[in-house]
Amino acid sequence: MPLLIGILCFGLGYFVAPSKPESAPSVPEHTQDMAVENFIQTIQQNTQAQPDNHQVLQQQLKKQKTQVNSVIDQATPEQIDKYLQQAFPDYDLSAIHNKREFSKRLVGEFVDAKNDPNEAMTGQASVTAQQQYISNNVLPRQIYAGQQLFAHFDTLGKTPNNEQVFVRWSNQATGEVLFFMPQRISVNREQNWVSFNPAKGWKVGTYDVKYYQLNDQLVPIAQTSFRIDQIID
Structure with a gap:
């Protein structure tokens, strides 16, 4: 998007x-x-x-x-x-x-527009190339420019399982915000995902993803960072 x-x-x-x-x-x-x-x-x-x-x-x-x-x-x-x-x-x-x-x-x-590694999180997140979450599944360092990636997150039972979250995807080095919107998720499920690929395509670099509760304080749920080393033509 x-x-x-x-x-x-x-x-x-x-x-x-x-x-x-x-x-x-x-x-x-x-x-x-x-x-x-x-x-x-x-x-x-x-x-x-x-x-x-x-x-x-x-x-x-x-x-x-x-x-x-x-x-x-x-x-x-x-x-x-x-x-x-x-x-x-x-x-x-x-x-x-x-x-x-x-x-x-x-x-x-x-x-x-940058994750704080010292900020307390109640859940955990990871980015993979597959919609289905598999434990210990690692994102390949080589991807296509227009490839859709999936940011999975797990509330670990510590966050209310609402039907909406707020999501931010950003470039860690430049601070460029790629996506910054609410998203619907599966209600009453601890594990969910949001997929994304930039309109201008992925670039080599490190990216941050952060999930928030859609409430007054945008309370963080989970965050993760991932690295892309090479873009495949």
Whole structure:
């Protein structure tokens, strides 16, 4: 699936939302417009950039993170709800009670876009070339550019088995976010998978995959990294 960056709607729609009541503190409209324009432009550049430029663009996103979160803080609940629904129209967001906090977590996870090996995880994950999970099955280091890969995860019975999770696939070296969306999974099963292949094809390098519960804090479930050494023509 191509990079459909949900962030273009969920956080950034706030900047161009209708003005809030006069009694509420607000960021000047021209400042809001500039914030969203700069942030969206940087994200769009990130999706089109050459690999060597992704790290520079990711740093630009990090610098704008505080400004984006500030505007989210001043958005009304109605605005937040509206733009989350626009960003993820096919998903049930009823489990998210604090949508402001959820939106800020989305911004943070998109901008940081890298697994933290020291972060506590309740489950485990692995990436293979097969849909069927087989214990100790290792991903080949040589794959086709358009090959579909399967990120398996197991909650180990420590995470509620809901029918939706949030997933991020990213390039570890550049910080480029390849996929960042909710996904439906098999409810009441501890083991599940999400498949993916980039629109522009895989490149040699190391990639991160991270699963989250679809709740206010985007609580992590499991994460893994995998290495591609060679792309087969």
